[in-house]
Amino acid sequence: MNAIIEWLNKHLVPIASKLGSIRWLVALRDAFISIMPATMAGAIATILNALVRDIPTRFGWMGFVNAMQPLIGINAQVWTGSLAVLGLIFSFTFGYKLAVQYKVEPITGGIVTLGTFLMTLPQSYTLTLTKALSAADAKTITAAGAAVAGKSITGWGFFNFNSYFGSAGFFTVMIMGGLAASIYIWFMKKNITIKMPDSVPPAIAAAFTGIIPAAASLYVSGIITWAFTKFGATTVIEYISKVIQDPLLHLSQGYGAVLLMTVLVQLFWFLGLHGTNVLGPVLDGIWLTAQLANMSAYTAGKPLPYIWTRNAFDLYAWIGGAGGTLLLLIAILIFSKRDDQRAVAKLAIAPGFFNVNEPVMFGLPIVLDPIYFIPFLLAPIVMVTIAYFVMQWGWVSPIKTQIVWSMPPILNSLIATMDWRAPILQIFNGIVGFLIYLPFVKAANKVKPTA
Numbered sequence: 001m002n003a004i005i006e007w008l009n010k011h012l013v014p015i016a017s018k019l020g021s022i023r024w025l026v027a028l029r030d031a032f033i034s035i036m037p038a039t040m041a042g043a044i045a046t047i048l049n050a051l052v053r054d055i056p057t058r059f060g061w062m063g064f065v066n067a068m069q070p071l072i073g074i075n076a077q078v079w080t081g082s083l084a085v086l087g088l089i090f091s092f093t094f095g096y097k098l099a100v101q102y103k104v105e106p107i108t109g110g111i112v113t114l115g116t117f118l119m120t121l122p123q124s125y126t127l128t129l130t131k132a133l134s135a136a137d138a139k140t141i142t143a144a145g146a147a148v149a150g151k152s153i154t155g156w157g158f159f160n161f162n163s164y165f166g167s168a169g170f171f172t173v174m175i176m177g178g179l180a181a182s183i184y185i186w187f188m189k190k191n192i193t194i195k196m197p198d199s200v201p202p203a204i205a206a207a208f209t210g211i212i213p214a215a216a217s218l219y220v221s222g223i224i225t226w227a228f229t230k231f232g233a234t235t236v237i238e239y240i241s242k243v244i245q246d247p248l249l250h251l252s253q254g255y256g257a258v259l260l261m262t263v264l265v266q267l268f269w270f271l272g273l274h275g276t277n278v279l280g281p282v283l284d285g286i287w288l289t290a291q292l293a294n295m296s297a298y299t300a301g302k303p304l305p306y307i308w309t310r311n312a313f314d315l316y317a318w319i320g321g322a323g324g325t326l327l328l329l330i331a332i333l334i335f336s337k338r339d340d341q342r343a344v345a346k347l348a349i350a351p352g353f354f355n356v357n358e359p360v361m362f363g364l365p366i367v368l369d370p371i372y373f374i375p376f377l378l379a380p381i382v383m384v385t386i387a388y389f390v391m392q393w394g395w396v397s398p399i400k401t402q403i404v405w406s407m408p409p410i411l412n413s414l415i416a417t418m419d420w421r422a423p424i425l426q427i428f429n430g431i432v433g434f435l436i437y438l439p440f441v442k443a444a445n446k447v448k449p450t451a
Helices: 001-019 023-034 036-058 063-065 067-080 082-099 108-120 134-145 167-189 202-209 211-231 237-251 253-269 280-299 310-316 324-334 339-353 358-363 370-392 411-417 421-444
Strands: 122-126 145-147 152-156
Touching: 023 280, 036 063, 036 067, 036 082, 063 067, 067 253, 082 122, 082 167, 082 280, 108 211, 108 237, 122 211, 134 145, 134 421, 145 211, 145 411, 167 211, 167 237, 167 280, 202 211, 202 253, 202 411, 237 280, 237 370, 253 280, 253 310, 253 370, 280 310, 310 370, 310 411, 310 421, 324 339, 324 358, 324 370, 324 421, 339 421, 370 421, 411 421
Parallel strands: none
Antiparallel strands: 122 152, 145 152
């Protein structure tokens, strides 16, 4: 066991440390965290509408649904200003956080990535009619700037709100927004800026300083997006969605990808590194994107496109935190004879119910403890495997809405899925994880506490 730990320390810790120090990934992680208020506001609106509209409609309680129309309408407005435009919000926060990492003026960095994101979107539209327009109607529409050809109307200046302003824009923001922000940062670092006298107020001076870097980055973005529409017969966001985003999301739904991510998070945590933070850009960039797509589909009354999403790890593999440590704490309180471990468990059990597991990770400790290495790795592997295939077989619904990470078990699975079977799966997985930890808790009784 010591040889395994030494090997992990030698080969895995340096990789994790480098990942955790890459400023791009730190900015990406922080950008996803920054959009959490909008995500949760949209999630609350989605949950409320499920409670006052969707569920009552299933039971035919239309009188109640009609009475709730004002609240339903308000929730729709909140959703419009949050989840529906999350890609737009993220485009600003990513540029802002990237500029912060490189210690340049962040507001302009956010503006650059926001403007770049808008450039990548389709700006034309085509409407197909059931019958051809009359000559008078066609003349009116043509005068308004659109083109009429038979039963089709085409025009410019229309952003497809439903298709691209939400999570579908994340990967485009990461790629094109990241490129634009990099150009902006390079110009700022090289001091290729307009220098204002010291007497100019700082806010005005900062705005003038960013003019040349922002213009340069936006023009590069403009050249790229123009070239795509001119020579590629597509837009940047459509190309990225087809070539990069869709294949990655498809791969994320495979058992191998889910298992690999689970194992890596556990290994990083065992070595004392915050696995969910280190790998946060991957978890959020891929599985949160899938989850937000599910939320949008659920709100629109469409089938959920993805089975495994970001919160699925929390609900079914990381009960009480990475490793399912809440289950370990329960096993210790029932079966441990060691006063030191029982004392830690008593202190850590309450935070554990709210998915805060640092007290047990570093207080027991689990970090670099050879006794708990095997169950800490094995329990999430088994639990994620059970949950993955149960959901693949359609026995439990996928996640429909976002939840606060600190929401306690049972309640979190019920709210996230709107499916009474989800808490049953969570309880079953909890029992499995508890039974995996149990023999190692009993084995730890034979080990004398170290001074």
